[in-house]
Amino acid sequence: xxxxxxxxxxxxxxxxxxxxxxxxxxxxxxxxxxxxxxxxxxxxxxxxxxxxxxxxxxxxxxxxxxxxxxxxxxxxxxxxxxxxxxxxxxxxxxxxxxxxxxxxxxxxxxxxxxxxxxxxxxxxxxxxxxxxxxxxx
Numbered sequence: 001x002x003x004x005x006x007x008x009x010x011x012x013x014x015x016x017x018x019x020x021x022x023x024x025x026x027x028x029x030x031x032x033x034x035x036x037x038x039x040x041x042x043x044x045x046x047x048x049x050x051x052x053x054x055x056x057x058x059x060x061x062x063x064x065x066x067x068x069x070x071x072x073x074x075x076x077x078x079x080x081x082x083x084x085x086x087x088x089x090x091x092x093x094x095x096x097x098x099x100x101x102x103x104x105x106x107x108x109x110x111x112x113x114x115x116x117x118x119x120x121x122x123x124x125x126x127x128x129x130x131x132x133x134x135x136x137x
Contacts, residue, residue: 001049001050001105002050002051002053004050005046005047005049005050006046006047006050008046009042009043009046009047009050010043012039012042012043012046013036013039013040013042013043015039016035016036016038016039016040016042017035017036017039019035020032020033020035020036023035048066048067049066051064051065051066052064052065052066052101052102052103053103054101054103054104054115054119056119056122056126058126059073059074060072060073060074061073061074061077063091063099063101063103064103065100065101065102065103066102070099072091072093072099074123074126074127075094075127076093076094076095077091077092077093077094077123077127078091078092078093078094078127079091079092079123080092080101080116080119080120080123081116082104082106082112082113082116085106086106087105087106087107088100088101088102088103088104088105088106089101089104089116089119104116104119
């Protein structure tokens with residue numbers, strides 16, 4: 001989705017700019033600028049669609065959705081699940097809230113299930129806090 005979204009955004013901007021440049025002389029400058037602005041707005045919308053992703057590192061998880069970015073430490077995440085029929089998975093957080101992960105789309109079928117399973121494996125190995133116990137001497 002990311003490659004397609006950004007490729008389409010570039011195509012929209014280039015097309016609208018070229019159209020503004022080749023319009024007949026009876027079109028005013030404001031009309032031409034308006035066409036380029038419409039192309040920029042279209043590219044902005046495509047950017048919002050192509051932006052979502054899930055990045056996991058050794059110490060944290062970054063969930064980038066269309067508008068907001070959430071940076072979480074592994075122990076903050078309790079579980080990740082994607083019930084049948086949901087458009088994307090949600091992660092249950094330690095504070096009792098949930099967060100949608102738009103970077104994994106259920107429409108991707110097997111690829112989405114694999115991505116969720118990979119994330120759940122990482123969550124199991126990196127997200128679990130150490131059991132409380134006596135301090136080492």
